[in-house]
Every structure is written in C-alpha cells, then in structure tokens.
Amino acid sequence: MPNNNFYIGYMEKMPASFRKPVRLFVLAAAILFSIGSFLIVRSQQAFSTATFELGQLTTVEGILRMEPAPMLQLETGKDSKGRPILQSILLIGFGKHGAEATLEKVEAQRKLKLDGKKLKLEGTLIYHDGKTLLELTQKEKSILDVLDVAPLNRQLTELGQISLRGEIADPKCYFGVMKPGEGKTHRSCAARCIAGGIPPILKAVSNDGQVQYFIIEGEDGEPINEQVLPIVGEPVQLTGSVVLYDDWLVLRLKDANSAQRLSARFMLEAPMCNSGKLN
Amino acid sequence: MSVNYAPILWNRQKKRYDRIMLGLITLYLILFAAFQLLFRPEISPETLIIRATATLAFLMLHLILMIGPLCRLDRRFLPLLYNRRHLGVTMFLIALVHAAFSIIQFHALGDVNPLVSVFTSNINYQSISQFPFQVLGFFALLILFLMAATSHDFWLDNLSPRIWKSLHMMVYFAYALLVMHVLLGVLQQEGYPAGFIFLGIGMVAVSSLHLAAAIKGKRQEERPEGTTADTFVPVCRVDEILENRAKVVIIRQENIAIFKYDGKLSAINNVCKHQNGPLGEGKIVDGCITCPWHGYQYLPENGQSPPPFTEKVATYDVKVMDGKVYVNPKPYPEGTTRPAAVIGV
Numbered sequence: 280m281p282n283n284n285f286y287i288g289y290m291e292k293m294p295a296s297f298r299k300p301v302r303l304f305v306l307a308a309a310i311l312f313s314i315g316s317f318l319i320v321r322s323q324q325a326f327s328t329a330t331f332e333l334g335q336l337t338t339v340e341g342i343l344r345m346e347p348a349p350m351l352q353l354e355t356g357k358d359s360k361g362r363p364i365l366q367s368i369l370l371i372g373f374g375k376h377g378a379e380a381t382l383e384k385v386e387a388q389r390k391l392k393l394d395g396k397k398l399k400l401e402g403t404l405i406y407h408d409g410k411t412l413l414e415l416t417q418k419e420k421s422i423l424d425v426l427d428v429a430p431l432n433r434q435l436t437e438l439g440q441i442s443l444r445g446e447i448a449d450p451k452c453y454f455g456v457m458k459p460g461e462g463k464t465h466r467s468c469a470a471r472c473i474a475g476g477i478p479p480i481l482k483a484v485s486n487d488g489q490v491q492y493f494i495i496e497g498e499d500g501e502p503i504n505e506q507v508l509p510i511v512g513e514p515v516q517l518t519g520s521v522v523l524y525d526d527w528l529v530l531r532l533k534d535a536n537s538a539q540r541l542s543a544r545f546m547l548e549a550p551m552c553n554s555g556k557l558n
Numbered sequence: 559m560s561v562n563y564a565p566i567l568w569n570r571q572k573k574r575y576d577r578i579m580l581g582l583i584t585l586y587l588i589l590f591a592a593f594q595l596l597f598r599p600e601i602s603p604e605t606l607i608i609r610a611t612a613t614l615a616f617l618m619l620h621l622i623l624m625i626g627p628l629c630r631l632d633r634r635f636l637p638l639l640y641n642r643r644h645l646g647v648t649m650f651l652i653a654l655v656h657a658a659f660s661i662i663q664f665h666a667l668g669d670v671n672p673l674v675s676v677f678t679s680n681i682n683y684q685s686i687s688q689f690p691f692q693v694l695g696f697f698a699l700l701i702l703f704l705m706a707a708t709s710h711d712f713w714l715d716n717l718s719p720r721i722w723k724s725l726h727m728m729v730y731f732a733y734a735l736l737v738m739h740v741l742l743g744v745l746q747q748e749g750y751p752a753g754f755i756f757l758g759i760g761m762v763a764v765s766s767l768h769l770a771a772a773i774k775g776k777r778q779e780e781r782p783e784g785t786t787a788d789t790f791v792p793v794c795r796v797d798e799i800l801e802n803r804a805k806v807v808i809i810r811q812e813n814i815a816i817f818k819y820d821g822k823l824s825a826i827n828n829v830c831k832h833q834n835g836p837l838g839e840g841k842i843v844d845g846c847i848t849c850p851w852h853g854y855q856y857l858p859e860n861g862q863s864p865p866p867f868t869e870k871v872a873t874y875d876v877k878v879m880d881g882k883v884y885v886n887p888k889p890y891p892e893g894t895t896r897p898a899a900v901i902g903v
Contacts, residue, residue, distance in 0.1 A: 287853035288640030374667025467679035
C-alpha cells in the first residue's frame with residue numbers, strides 16, 4: 280500500500296485506494312440483506328389461517344352457559360331428525376383475561392344471574408378450524424342486552440377415560456390472535472392468558488393428522504389454570520375423562536401433576552394415543 | 559477529536575455513512591415485508607414487525623462485529639470503523655423495537671407487570687431445552703443499551719478508557735446471549751435446518767475473522783530480547799521504517815511504537831488513550847502521530863496531545879548506531895519529553 284494512504288474519520292474524502300474494499304463491503308451487505316431476507320422468510324414454517332377480526336365488532340345473540348367455560352350457545356339449524364344443531368362460541372375477556380370477570384361485573388351491576396339467559400353481545404370474532412370465539416372487547420359494554428328465554432337443552436356425552444398427547448395452549452391466541460399461537464416462542468403468552476383466566480385447551484393431533492381440541496378442567500369441572508401453567512406450550516401426555524358439551528370436548532384431569540412431559544420427537548412418532556372413542 | 563462535546567460532529571463521510579446505512583436498513587425491511595406478503599401472507603402484522611426487526615438487528619450485529627477484525631487485516635476498511643458507533647446505536651434501536659413489540663405482544667394486558675412476566679411466565683430455568691429464551695434476549699438488550707447510552711466520547715472521558723472499553727467489550731457476551739436466544743427460541747420452535755445453517759455461518763464468519771486478525775497481529779509483533787533491564791535493545795535497521803510511519807515492538811510487556819519523521823526517531827507507547835487504538839499503525843500528520851482508529855493525535859517527542867487536548871502516553875529513549883535503531887523499554891511517565899534520536903548522527 281502506498282505510504283501516503285492514510286484515513287482519518289474527520290477527513291472529507293477517503294483515499295482512492297480505500298474505496299474498493301469499502302464498496303465491496305457495502306455491496307456484500309446489500310447482497311446479504313437481499314438474499315438473507317428471502318431465505319429467512321422462505322424457511323419459516325407456514326402460519327395458520329386463523330382469523331382475529333381486529334377492529335371489527337360483531338353482534339351475536341345466544342344463551343350464556345358458564346359450564347365448562349363461558350360460552351354463548353346458538354342454535355344454527357336442525358338435523359335430519361329435527362334435533363337442534365348447536366354451536367357454542369367460547370367467550371374471552373379483553374387482553375389476556377377470561378370472560379368471567381367481565382360477566383361477574385355485569386351481574387353485580389344488573390343484580391341478576393346471567394347463566395342461562397339470552398345475551399346480545401358485541402365483540403371481536405376469533406375463528407379457526409371449526410371453532411369460534413368472541414372477545415368481549417369493550418368489557419362490560421360488550422353486553423348489549425339480557426333477555427329471559429326458555430333455555431336450550433345441553434347435549435352432554437360421556438366418552439370415558441382417555442390418554443391424549445398434544446400441547447396445552449390458550450384458545451384466544453391459538454384460534455387467531457397470534458401467529459404462531461403455540462409452541463415455545465408463544466409459551467410465555469399462553470401462560471399469561473391462562474393465568475389470566477382464559478380456559479386452557481389441549482391441541483391433540485391424531486395419527487392421521489386430524490386435530491382435536493379439548494378444554495381442560497379439573498375432575499369436578501373446576502378450573503385448573505394455575506396447575507397446568509408449568510406444562511403450557513410443550514409436548515405432554517394427559518389422561519382424564521372426556522365429556523362432549525354440545526360441540527366442545529372437555530378433558531377432566533384428576534391431577535394436573537400427573538401430566539407426562541414428552542420430547543417433540545415422541546410427539547411426531549405417536550401424536551395421539553387411545554383416542555378411538557373420539558372417532 | 560474535539561475539545562467541546564457535541565452530539566455528533568458531522569462531516570461529509572459521516573453523512574454518506576449514515577445514508578448508506580439507512581438505505582440498507584430500508585432495503586432489508588422492504589424486502590422482508592414484500593417476501594413475507596408474497597410467500598407467507600397469513601402472518602400477523604405484529605409477528606412481521608417482531609421477526610423483521612429481530613433478523614435485521616442480528617444481521618447488523620454480525621457486520622458490526624466483523625468490522626473490527628477486517629480493519630486489522632486490511633486498513634483500507636478503516637472508513638467502516640470510524641462511524642461504527644452510529645451502526646451500533648441504530649442496531650440497538652432496531653433491537654429495542656423487536657423487544658418492545660415482543661413484550662407488548664406476549665406479556666402486556668395480563669395479570670402481572672409485563673417486565674415481571676418476562677422472568678416468570680416460563681420458569682424452566684433448570685432445563686436447557688425448555689430454558690426461557692426471552693430472558694437471554696432481555697439481558698443482551700440491556701448490554702446493548704448500556705453500550706448505546708455510553709457510546710459518546712463524553713462517557714469515554716468520564717468513565718475512563720479502561721472501564722469504557724471493558725463495558726464495550728461486553729458486546730461479545732451480548733452476542734453469545736443472542737445466539738442462545740435465537741437457538742432456544744425461534745430455531746427450536748421452527749426446527750428448520752436452514753436456520754441452524756445461517757446461524758452457523760454467521761458464528762463461523764465472526765469467529766474466523768477475529769482469529770485471523772489475532773494471528774496476523776501476533777505475526778507482526780516483534781519481541782526482541784533485551785539483555786538486562788534499563789538497556790537499549792536493537793529493533794531494526796533505520797531504512798525498515800517508512801517516513802512518517804512506525805515500527806511496533808513489544809519488549810518486556812512494553813508495547814512501543816517507534817516513529818520516523820523529519821530525519822529523526824521518537825518512541826511512544828503504542829496504545830491510544832481514546833479507545834486503545836494501535837498508534838503504531840497510524841501516521842504522522844501535521845507533525846502529530848495520528849491514531850488510525852479515530853484520529854486522536856500525540857506529539858512524537860513528548861507523547862502529549864497538542865493543546866488544548868490533554869491525552870498523554872508514555873515515552874521511551876531511542877538511539878541510532880551504525881544504521882540500526884535501538885530502544886530502551888523503560889517507560890517514562892506519560893507526557894515526558896525525550897529528545898528524538900537524529901538519524902545519521
């Protein structure tokens with residue numbers, strides 16, 4: 280290098296011989312950024328097609344059911360035998376909270392019990408894979424009207440003791456608010472949502488790739504949100520009795536501590552076990 | 559080099575540097591969003607922001623870490639080093655956007671303070687595979703914040719160069735934390751081999767450049783042996799030193815730069831008081847030894863920065879006999895005037 284080539288940052292111009300390597304570095308950075316952005320985007324796993332209608336409020340009417348979790352029960356038609364076809368919309372609070380607190384405040388304000396009443400609700404819809412949720416976005420103001428009506432019958436079916444492999448997630452994020460709404464990167468959020476009262480769900484995948492969702496509760500139908508927090512967002516095997524509430528499956532656990540942690544590899548090899556009764 | 563503190567001393571080079579930096583950042587963000595909408599349109603806007611800023615900041619950190627050793631390997635990369643702090647502060651701000659969106663997304667509107675939630679929502683601290691990776695990112699961001707906040711020379715003077723340099727060397731610890739943050743976070747979740755390959759290439763590039771620079775530095779070090787303390791040690795022939803340049807030697811742990819100028823030789827300590835830059839790789843400009851890293855200057859005969867600046871380095875005795883240069887490695891107190899050795903006398 281010539282002896283007169285020397286660069287100090289406060290010089291207005293760099294020596295001519297310095298330009299080539301500096302330009303090469305800038306060009307390499309531009310290529311790295313261009314190719315890097317492409318490869319990083321392409322190598323991501325696909326995101327789910329779940330929907331959260333952010334900013335769009337929808338009005339829904341139905342019968343409020345507080346078991347197994349706050350839900351709005353809707354009759355969507357009749358089957359060939361004339362029996363009502365029921366759909367249950369899981370109700371979720373604003374932020375990382377369950378709907379109970381909001382409903383209890385409204386009960387206190389109106390001095391009445393809401394369970395079994397017909398409610399007119401306004402909230403944000405969340406839906407994916409045949410399941411629908413409604414976020415009570417405007418908190419107490421989300422309950423527009425309360426009406427006394429003859430309650431619809433519940434369709435309960437006991438399905439017995441079952442062992443299931445899958446991942447515990449929070450339904451609000453999984454069914455649309457976040458992408459991805461499961462796995463390790465989402466674990467903290469799922470734990471926060473479940474700790475805030477949103478019912479935990481188990482996402483179980485059968486050997487043929489069919490996904491089923493189970494609301495998790497205690498043996499007597501009590502919430503066990505706190506107990507499942509240590510195993511949220513990781514592969515687990517849970518054993519309990521399954522009950523079908525209308526169109527939602529519920530897994531009742533005798534003891535959340537009996538959950539078995541699984542490796543991700545084990546999950547891939549045998550995703551769901553002993554699930555025959557569900558098919 | 560400036561007597562008064564100013565937020566930024568702008569010049570043409572700095573403006574060009576920042577324009578190119580902002581251009582590349584804009585290019586990345588536009589391409590990332592475009593590719594995302596093209597190939598993965600189902601992504602939510604929050605996840606898009608979180609992933610775009612995370613990957614951009616991490617790529618920028620790799621480039622920042624490569625600039626130092628590149629300059630040691632070839633001084634023609636020095637224009638990249640001079641304004642590196644702008645690159646570092648910008649990288650921190652991008653990482654901050656990533657962290658802020660992640661904390662709001664994953665921890666806000668819950669039953670506890672979002673910052674408390676970062677540490678308590680996943681408590682598998684005893685497990686390697688299930689370790690709460692967000693905590694690693696949090697501490698890395700804290701280090702990057704301390705570095706960005708103290709990047710101005712005001713802090714260099716007030717903290718002392720030794721503490722300031724130690725603080726800024728923590729970038730390597732932050733890098734290690736971020737590698738684990740990525741490994742135990744998104745790579746574990748996504749499980750794609752390409753991600754592990756990208757990360758591996760980045761780590762190899764950073765570490766191999768540092769290794770190559772260290773090997774080159776070691777090879778350039780000359781360590782002539784002195785017989786006893788306080789004696790002159792032969793270094794080289796006079797004609798081996800270029801005019802206005804230096805020969806660097808390490809004798810009994812003393813890092814000495816011997817400069818040749820105006821038919822004379824003077825020796826000063828090789829380590830710049832600003833950021834430990836290698837003065838011996840600098841040049842005499844306008845009668846002053848000028849550090850190649852940030853242009854700090856010292857007078858060759860007394861190791862003092864010209865008034866009104868106050869930096870001082872140690873000086874050494876030099877002599878010339880039969881065309882050979884000798885230096886006495888016993889240092890004089892910083893800023894002590896020592897007569898230059900006149901060549902040919």
